[in-house]
Amino acid sequence: MRADDALKYALTLFEERTEWAHSTVAVCDDDGHDIGYLDAALCEVEELAMQFGDPQRYSDGRRIKSRAEIQPGFITEHIWHPDPDQEKPRSWHGKLPSDPGVPCPGVYAVATGPTTQTISVRVMWSVLGGAEVTGP
Structure with missing residues (x-):
């Protein structure tokens, strides 16, 4: 498996989990923890993945999602x-x-x-x- 494909896969999983967290937990969980920090981390990983071509496709052209x-x-x-x-x-x-x-x-x-x-x-x-x- 190519490293750039693994990064794109991880990014897509991270996006999905972050979306779930925002829709389920809202901005803060019951303990008052702000989950907005996930957005900043997601942006950083996304910027890195964008350096390897289309973030919606693997290196062989297959769709990621x-x-x-x-x-x-x-x-x-x-x-x-x-x-x-x-x-x-x-x-x-x-x-x-x-x-x-x-x-x-x-x-x-x-x-x-x-x-x-x-x-x-x-x-x-x-x-x-x-x-x-x-x-x-």
């Missing part, structure tokens, strides 16, 4: 390993989001295709009367 929309506003992402031989197909599933007090509108299943760097999404919507309709 893919995204797919499960339903409007509900996105899933996958960060691809810099060594394609280490990447294995993955899958996960869950319930579609709904407002409090509103029944779950259905479920989704996601699968990755490492060779083609694709994310496949299947949505099963619940319909009154027990019938199901399959979405994209």
Whole structure:
């Protein structure tokens, strides 16, 4: 594995974790610790990675991250390993989001295709009367 690809992979993981921290913890955690320091560190790592070409692609041209929309506003992402031989197909599933007090509108299943760097999404919507309709 090339060092520049490992750096881009680490940057993408760092971006994802920082975004999660900001959306989950807000600016300060329960103990009053400011998580804004993550932004400065992220910028420094990003500046370093930018010296090695497109920060969205590995040196062999593969994407570092893919995204797919499960339903409007509900996105899933996958960060691809810099060594394609280490990447294995993955899958996960869950319930579609709904407002409090509103029944779950259905479920989704996601699968990755490492060779083609694709994310496949299947949505099963619940319909009154027990019938199901399959979405994209």
